[in-house]
Amino acid sequence: MRVFNRQRKEQDAALPFYGRTTMQVKSLIDRFIDEMNGTSTKAAVKPLGVSHLYCLRRLQRTPIAEKEAAGLKKHDIIEHVKVRRAAGVCAATAMHDITFLRGVLKYAPSAWDDCEAVSDACIAAALPLLNKHGMIGKSTPRKRRPTDEEL
Numbered sequence: 001m002r003v004f005n006r007q008r009k010e011q012d013a014a015l016p017f018y019g020r021t022t023m024q025v026k027s028l029i030d031r032f033i034d035e036m037n038g039t040s041t042k043a044a045v046k047p048l049g050v051s052h053l054y055c056l057r058r059l060q061r062t063p064i065a066e067k068e069a070a071g072l073k074k075h076d077i078i079e080h081v082k083v084r085r086a087a088g089v090c091a092a093t094a095m096h097d098i099t100f101l102r103g104v105l106k107y108a109p110s111a112w113d114d115c116e117a118v119s120d121a122c123i124a125a126a127l128p129l130l131n132k133h134g135m136i137g138k139s140t141p142r143k144r145r146p147t148d149e150e151l
Contacts, residue, residue, distance in 0.1 A: 027069075
């Protein structure tokens with residue numbers, strides 16, 4: 001059994017990402033970006049904005065990107081947010097990460113047949129705890145405008 005799994009992972013690693021039997025989150029994000037922005041052979045569905053694209057690319061460099069997309073658990077989401085908050089980001093930025101990740105996880109099973117096992121249920125399960133403990137949240141409005149010197 002162990003040899004078979006190792007051989008399967010080696011075969012999957014050789015494929016770009018289309019047709020894989022398992023897919024990491026970072027590969028799923030790449031596929032989502034290609035689909036939205038288009039490639040040289042495919043037309044764009046809805047081009048991503050600069051902020052959206054940056055956030056997705058940043059997510060690809062985090063430990064959660066190495067996980068199998070179909071095997072994500074609420075614990076993985078909570079750990080991702082804890083790591084981000086420990087790095088100094090505010091609750092709104094952490095929410096931003098989760099929102100964009102959720103978009104990819106929701107899009108995949110409806111758009112691609114080989115991603116039917118992917119789901120955003122792990123995020124839905126993690127949100128109540130993250131909200132309750134203030135680990136994610138809305139941005140706070142500015143109380144004043146920056147001066148010309150600050151800009």
